[in-house]
Amino acid sequence: MKKLSARRRHPLAAVVVLLFALAVTGGLYAAFAPADTAKADDTAAQSLAIEEGKKLYSVGCASCHGTGGQGTTDGPSLVGVGASAVDFQVGTGRMPLQQQGAQAPKKKAIYDQAEIDQLAAYIASLGAGPSVPSKDQYSPDGADIAKGGELFRTNCAQCHNFTGKGGALSNGKFAPSLEDVNPKHIYEAMQTGPQNMPSFPDTTMSEKNKKDIIAYLDTVNSSKSQSPGGLELGGLGPVSEGLFAWIFGLGALIVVAIWVAARTAKAKKS
Amino acid sequence: MSTATTDAYSADAQGRRKAPAGERVADWADGRLGIYSLAKANMRKIFPDHWSFMLGEVCLYSFLIIILTGVYLTLFFHPSMEETVYHGPYVPMQGMRMSEAFASTLNISFDVRGGLLVRQIHHWAALIFLAGMFVHMMRVFFTGAFRKPREINWLFGFLLFVLGMFTGFTGYSLPDDLLSGTGVRFMEGAILSIPIIGTYISMFLFGGEFPGSDFVPRFFSIHVLLLPGIMLGLVVAHMILVIYHKHTQFPGPGRTNKNVVGMPLMPVYMAKAGGFFFLVFGVIAAISALATINPIWAIGPYRPDQVSTGAQPDWYMGFSEGLIRVMPGWEINFWGHTLVLGVLIPLIIFPTVLAAIAVYPFIESWVTGDKREHHLLDRPRNAPTRTAFGAAWISWYFVLLVGGGNDLWATHFHLSINAITWFVRIGFFVVPVLVFVATRRICMGLQRRDRDKVLHGRESGIIKRLPHGEFVEVHEPLSQEQLHTLTAHEQPEPLELVPEVDENGVERKVGATQKLRVKLSKGFYGEGTQIPKATAEEFQEITSGHGHH
Ligand code: HEM
Numbered sequence: 021m022k023k024l025s026a027r028r029r030h031p032l033a034a035v036v037v038l039l040f041a042l043a044v045t046g047g048l049y050a051a052f053a054p055a056d057t058a059k060a061d062d063t064a065a066q067s068l069a070i071e072e073g074k075k076l077y078s079v080g081c082a083s084c085h086g087t088g089g090q091g092t093t094d095g096p097s098l099v100g101v102g103a104s105a106v107d108f109q110v111g112t113g114r115m116p117l118q119q120q121g122a123q124a125p126k127k128k129a130i131y132d133q134a135e136i137d138q139l140a141a142y143i144a145s146l147g148a149g150p151s152v153p154s155k156d157q158y159s160p161d162g163a164d165i166a167k168g169g170e171l172f173r174t175n176c177a178q179c180h181n182f183t184g185k186g187g188a189l190s191n192g193k194f195a196p197s198l199e200d201v202n203p204k205h206i207y208e209a210m211q212t213g214p215q216n217m218p219s220f221p222d223t224t225m226s227e228k229n230k231k232d233i234i235a236y237l238d239t240v241n242s243s244k245s246q247s248p249g250g251l252e253l254g255g256l257g258p259v260s261e262g263l264f265a266w267i268f269g270l271g272a273l274i275v276v277a278i279w280v281a282a283r284t285a286k287a288k289k290s
Numbered sequence: 291m292s293t294a295t296t297d298a299y300s301a302d303a304q305g306r307r308k309a310p311a312g313e314r315v316a317d318w319a320d321g322r323l324g325i326y327s328l329a330k331a332n333m334r335k336i337f338p339d340h341w342s343f344m345l346g347e348v349c350l351y352s353f354l355i356i357i358l359t360g361v362y363l364t365l366f367f368h369p370s371m372e373e374t375v376y377h378g379p380y381v382p383m384q385g386m387r388m389s390e391a392f393a394s395t396l397n398i399s400f401d402v403r404g405g406l407l408v409r410q411i412h413h414w415a416a417l418i419f420l421a422g423m424f425v426h427m428m429r430v431f432f433t434g435a436f437r438k439p440r441e442i443n444w445l446f447g448f449l450l451f452v453l454g455m456f457t458g459f460t461g462y463s464l465p466d467d468l469l470s471g472t473g474v475r476f477m478e479g480a481i482l483s484i485p486i487i488g489t490y491i492s493m494f495l496f497g498g499e500f501p502g503s504d505f506v507p508r509f510f511s512i513h514v515l516l517l518p519g520i521m522l523g524l525v526v527a528h529m530i531l532v533i534y535h536k537h538t539q540f541p542g543p544g545r546t547n548k549n550v551v552g553m554p555l556m557p558v559y560m561a562k563a564g565g566f567f568f569l570v571f572g573v574i575a576a577i578s579a580l581a582t583i584n585p586i587w588a589i590g591p592y593r594p595d596q597v598s599t600g601a602q603p604d605w606y607m608g609f610s611e612g613l614i615r616v617m618p619g620w621e622i623n624f625w626g627h628t629l630v631l632g633v634l635i636p637l638i639i640f641p642t643v644l645a646a647i648a649v650y651p652f653i654e655s656w657v658t659g660d661k662r663e664h665h666l667l668d669r670p671r672n673a674p675t676r677t678a679f680g681a682a683w684i685s686w687y688f689v690l691l692v693g694g695g696n697d698l699w700a701t702h703f704h705l706s707i708n709a710i711t712w713f714v715r716i717g718f719f720v721v722p723v724l725v726f727v728a729t730r731r732i733c734m735g736l737q738r739r740d741r742d743k744v745l746h747g748r749e750s751g752i753i754k755r756l757p758h759g760e761f762v763e764v765h766e767p768l769s770q771e772q773l774h775t776l777t778a779h780e781q782p783e784p785l786e787l788v789p790e791v792d793e794n795g796v797e798r799k800v801g802a803t804q805k806l807r808v809k810l811s812k813g814f815y816g817e818g819t820q821i822p823k824a825t826a827e828e829f830q831e832i833t834s835g836h837g838h839h
Contacts, residue, residue: 122706164385165381165382165384166381166382166383166384166385166386167385168382169382169383169386169590170386170590173468173590173593173596173598174593174595174596177468177596177597177598177599178597178598178599179599180599181598181599181600182468182469182588182589182590182598182600183588185600186701187598187599187600187697187701188599188696188697188698188700188701188707189707190706190707190708191706191707191708192700192704192705192706192707194700194701195599236382239381239382240382240588247582247585248399248400248406248582248585248587249399249406249410249581249582249583249585250410250579250580250581250582251580251581251582252582252585253581253582255585255588256600256698257469257600257601257602258469258584258602258603258604258605258608259600259602259605259608259694259695259698260698261417261583261584261604261605262417262604262605262608263605264577264581265414265417265418265421265577265605266421266605268577268581269414269417269418269421269573269574269577270348270418270421270422270425272573272577273348273418273422273569273570273573274341274345274425276566276569276570276573277341277342277344277345277347277348277566278341280341280344280562280565280566280569281339281340281341281343281344282341283562
């Protein structure tokens, strides 16, 4: 006992304690880990999905991304982009790309969710990357809306506008409107940074902050959000307001002026 | 004592008939203010009828509406940049740190009774006021109403337009929201680009480094006191001059440079004007009740580290935004100093764009040497050079507005923002020239048509077959009034250089300015700038020519 208390302040004591702790948790994990049979089932389902995904991939994607996802002149390498990127790109209909342009536009998705999962499983098997978020990661319930607004204005508004109505980038590229984007896709967009958008991995923006942003967008820019002042005019700010003032404001007043001027008091004809 | 006086008066009154209350009040006031003679002189002023003459009234009424609603807003607005935390009803802002100014604007929008409507009326009316001034100014410009004796009133008006722009800008900055804060930052950048004194002016204006905590209270005084005060004075002066000069009128039978044909101010015109006020108020209130403007709750409080895309100023400042957006980011570095041409050049062009239209009346009267009074308006086509100049200026202004909204043009028309920027850069120089040439040609075409109409009558649309089989369209001769209206304008001759040698053989020196003036005058009125109008002789000859079509 005396020996132990004497060594307690030894420079290497911390390392020893750490190693000990690791050994204990490792042992505990081995003891309580799910039964081996279940694990085998999982991997079987997993490899089946990868198998199916590979088939889908070679038909729909390989022409641009290469047979092994290594990339071609028509599309970048998908090794290491992760399941999340696939779920986003294919789920929002951006992939498969129809024609080369300034930017892959959003379209109606052509794969169903099961197929997307298979594609994602296949791409994920090529190299580790962010995985598809789970519902409680992206669900806006209980998040801090105001905080989300602040984060959005700091990190996203420079491209997507104050409330995510979208904006132009150089050479025909643009940050799209975020109205009614599926919360999962918002999360994935932040995670993977599609095309010209920077990525916001958990190290720069925590999971909680992502949720806050999703909750903010859900409040101010979805079909259920309210506009206390009346028609929003696209939420684009002074340009649309100016057009409206000229056309419906001054325009209406000029019509009224013409009407009033035409109603002149006439000298009585006798 | 008092009873005695009353008695004396009532005895007097009983002797005659008691005058109606209104008349007695008027008598009372007249006895002290002498308004009768003033009213007598002015109430029967004539005001001619034309819808475009009511544009000034649109400005006047929207100005009044702005003042009325503005007073209401000052009751609740806190012009302070003290920091507070929001705890009001708007959920997406709860717990946010913001300035008092921003918080009180949220408060006006969500807590004050009628606050949001009044805010929206105030802002919509401001946009419409400026748009109204723009169109009113163009009406005055294209009809030549700015000519002697109204040049000073033109300048008063122009000053109102510029002051209106800055009143709008300062007001727009008051809520201290992210959008307007970006605009103030923009202005600070422009000030900083001024060589040598830029940093001093900026420090002075903001009471230190941007944004500091002074600019909202300072802008507040400027916005609610200084500028509106000056504008109110100018509006009064503007109105007095309109009454003093009497209103201009379009040419027509019985209308000369010496009379005004129309309805008397009192009662006809006043009744119409009073009704028109309520119509203007009604239209603006309807718009404000329907459509939101500057939803600061969605925009968020200003923070210098945040910025949003699509950050534009209100439309009347849009052309300055355009200037900055399309200007290449040039700069010159020397001896450790930077001259930011990318901002300084737009800052210099900004007043130049405005001044171009303001000084035009003086240039025109100098070039043409026309120093006579004009109370009859020009039809725009009969002054092709002026009309072309005005159209070119408008196109210039609008090209810059396109530049100011280049991002929205890009996203909404699926264009590249770079292509739009290049279009504006080139268009800035080319479009006004093209518009100038095209407008002048269109004016001449219209003049030619007027001449045809006078000489050959109006195309009636009736086709007649002559006995030998030819088809001709029947032209109806114009009425005497129409003939007068189409030929009443004068067609000025260009100036000529005085001969270099006078009749006594003495050489005269002709200055360079005189030569320039003659040259410009030829450009205004010389060959190819007007179609000679039909003369009485031509008319006689053709009309007596046995009904030839
Ligand atoms: C506060 C803004 C303004 C108000 C309230 C205002 C009001 C008026 C009114 C009521 C009239 C008589 C009716 C009419 O001709 O439309 C008038 C005439 C006139 N205004 Fe303005 N105006 C304003 C701004 C301007 C501007 C920006 C200009 C030009 C730079 C201008 C130049 C003139 C001139 C020259 C006349 C005389 C027109 C004539 O007799 O034919 N005004 N103004």
